[in-house]
Amino acid sequence: MTQRTDSIAPRTDGTAVINYEPTVEFGRRLDAADPLRGFRERFALPRGGGGEPLVYLCGHSLGLMPLAARGIVMEELDDWAKLAVLGHEHAHRPWIPYHENLRGGLATLAGARPAEVVAMSSLTVNLHLLLAAFYRPSGERRRILMEAGAFSSDRHAVASQIAWRGLDVRDALIELSPPANADTIPEEQFEEYLEEHGAEVALVLWPGVQYRTGQAFDLGRITRAAHRAGCVVGIDLAHAIGNMPLAMHDIDADFAVWCSYKYLNAGPGAIGGCFVHERHERPHLAGWWGHEPATRFQMRPEFHAAPGVAGWQISNPPILSAAPLIASLAIFDEAGMQRLRQKSVALTGYLEYLLDRLAPDLELITPRAADSRGCQLSIRVKGPQRRGRRVFDALTTQGVIGDWREPDTIRLAPIPLYNTFADTFRGAQALAEALRLEP
Numbered sequence: 297m298t299q300r301t302d303s304i305a306p307r308t309d310g311t312a313v314i315n316y317e318p319t320v321e322f323g324r325r326l327d328a329a330d331p332l333r334g335f336r337e338r339f340a341l342p343r344g345g346g347g348e349p350l351v352y353l354c355g356h357s358l359g360l361m362p363l364a365a366r367g368i369v370m371e372e373l374d375d376w377a378k379l380a381v382l383g384h385e386h387a388h389r390p391w392i393p394y395h396e397n398l399r400g401g402l403a404t405l406a407g408a409r410p411a412e413v414v415a416m417s418s419l420t421v422n423l424h425l426l427l428a429a430f431y432r433p434s435g436e437r438r439r440i441l442m443e444a445g446a447f448s449s450d451r452h453a454v455a456s457q458i459a460w461r462g463l464d465v466r467d468a469l470i471e472l473s474p475p476a477n478a479d480t481i482p483e484e485q486f487e488e489y490l491e492e493h494g495a496e497v498a499l500v501l502w503p504g505v506q507y508r509t510g511q512a513f514d515l516g517r518i519t520r521a522a523h524r525a526g527c528v529v530g531i532d533l534a535h536a537i538g539n540m541p542l543a544m545h546d547i548d549a550d551f552a553v554w555c556s557y558k559y560l561n562a563g564p565g566a567i568g569g570c571f572v573h574e575r576h577e578r579p580h581l582a583g584w585w586g587h588e589p590a591t592r593f594q595m596r597p598e599f600h601a602a603p604g605v606a607g608w609q610i611s612n613p614p615i616l617s618a619a620p621l622i623a624s625l626a627i628f629d630e631a632g633m634q635r636l637r638q639k640s641v642a643l644t645g646y647l648e649y650l651l652d653r654l655a656p657d658l659e660l661i662t663p664r665a666a667d668s669r670g671c672q673l674s675i676r677v678k679g680p681q682r683r684g685r686r687v688f689d690a691l692t693t694q695g696v697i698g699d700w701r702e703p704d705t706i707r708l709a710p711i712p713l714y715n716t717f718a719d720t721f722r723g724a725q726a727l728a729e730a731l732r733l734e735p
């Protein structure tokens with residue numbers, strides 16, 4: 297971002313202070329100066345029914361397809377066609393150790409050591425597996441703490457794990473609500489809760505980025521507070537991985553889970569992933585794919601775990617839902633998370649600036665501090681109930697794809713890998729028009 301040196305001043309964190317302007321020309325100038333602009337061409341950009349390009353601000357829900365994914369999936373299909381069962385050992389990328397293709401890239405994005413991560417299964421299933429291992433209620437220390445309004449699947453998983461152990465969900469599930477009239481939860485509130493009640497909490501499940509509000513948490517602080525109180529900490533990185541720089545190993549989180557179809561661009565229903573800190577050698581639910589590979593096919597009844605979190609795998613991996621992730625991780629590796637984050641801060645800052653100016657009928661739910669959010673901005677429309685939904689529908693009609701979360705939230709996320717400043721301008725302009733159409 298060096299085009300207009302008069303309006304861009306570097307900050308110590310490597311991002312820039314940009315004097316934004318509310319015009320598409322300004323957006324185009326920033327795009328021309330963007331060192332990451334070439335990455336957009338590596339993705340399939342969706343089009344409307346009439347072939348017109350859409351403004352896609354929905355990578356927080358389903359990331360776009362890296363064009364290279366097609367070739368990798370086709371190679372796997374070709375290997376299956378040509379080699380059939382021999383592909384397990386003789387495919388271009390042999391299928392037996394397939395997860396190793398993903399390990400390095402995922403470790404970098406999670407901020408972990410390679411042996412601490414594995415691509416496997418899917419998010420909620422992984423959450424169940426890790427809760428089975430890490431949630432050990434005992435005596436008074438029996439509760440799970442999570443944020444109020446958590447993603448439904450996380451809450452279902454937690455509540456059913458509690459009930460499955462014969463405990464009362466109403467007693468053992470604590471959902472921390474934001475303070476009155478606020479949407480987001482300050483870290484101090486979390487710390488204060490645990491200082492007072494931590495002795496009753498066995499496990500904290502916390503989001504890296506909250507799906508509805510877009511609030512990003514200081515995960516080091518969350519983990520320290522939970523460990524001080526004697527609790528195990530699991531992090532849901534669904535909305536954080538590929539969105540923010542992460543440091544799961546250094547912050548000392550106990551475990552983390554994620555999906556790969558959002559910021560990781562691996563396609564609908566793609567393989568999930570998990571992190572378990574290397575200091576944990578604990579019993580877990582086992583399947584043959586977690587067995588030490590050298591002796592796995594001896595098919596003996598006793599289980600010898602593979603080293604690291606690879607030993608937590610259960611089943612052989614779904615090759616066709618893992619293949620696109622190889623293409624995506626290569627792009628992340630080339631772009632670099634630090635550079636992506638710098639652009640992301642600038643892009644999301646531009647969206648915020650435009651919404652403030654073009655659409656005064658909106659209330660921003662997401663924190664305004666760049667450190668407390670990733671790409672996503674969550675917006676509430678002021679006015680009569682259901683206006684928000686009508687505005688969202690009018691936005692979609694104009695070719696801007698975001699998403700709607702009941703009861704009142706529009707989520708928009710400019711993604712630094714494939715969105716432009718001009719896209720962001722068009723998205724905000726369309727939202728202003730939608731507000732005008734739906735008074």
Ligand SMILES: Cc1ncc(COP(=O)(O)O)c(C=O)c1O
Nearest residue numbers: 418419420447449450507534555
């Ligand atoms: C925070 C969070 N948890 C859980 C899920 C459910 O994921 P899956 O269907 O892959 O288990 C999602 C999906 O969007 C999510 O965003």
